[in-house]
Amino acid sequence: EADIYQTPRYLVIGTGKKITLECSQTMGHDKMYWYQQDPGMELHLIHYSYGVNSTEKGDLSSESTVSRIRTEHFPLTLESARPSHTSQYLCASSDGTGYTGELFFGEGSRLTVL
């Protein structure tokens, strides 16, 4: 099994609240990712990191922010949640170089904003 963990698994919050989704991996991977997953849609990359202090926005515009202060930790933060943020968020890390590395996924954090 992959050693990548996400918390919380499920979260229901009210509009305007600040939330942080945690993601940690114990594999020592430099590359980490956040994807947004909605039913019937492809996974959308919202943030990625090549290593400590390196973060980039993905292809899907997102109001969230990320940080990478430690190799193993890649949290995602929403400063003010809205119903449009309701989705499943998947964290992943990669073991390879360049184009062919396998992605290891966490079990996901399902966010519902009321």
Added chain:
Amino acid sequence: AQSVTQLGSHVSVSEGALVLLRCNYSSSVPPYLFWYVQYPNQGLQLLLKYTTGATLVKGINGFEAEFKKSETSFHLTKPSAHMSDAAEYFCAVSAGTYKYIFGTGTRLKVLA
């Protein structure tokens, strides 16, 4: 630019029957292709990948896929479906360094 198309958002097969999940890709460079599986309430797990070399790739749980450049396809097959194969399957293409493009997924249902 790279893209992935999965034909059929839902596929149903009888237990013991052949599983065929279709994936077509578009890539301006030699593609690196992946199949991932997602069981309910879990993250995605790699089934198999094609990088270079042999075009028939074998993966876990008896699945395999064949890279066909002329058809720009990477279909996933399994000779005999098992109830435990019920899940959602995603095809993906490497879209450059550290980036991957995923299809919309195919939900496989296995009928007893």
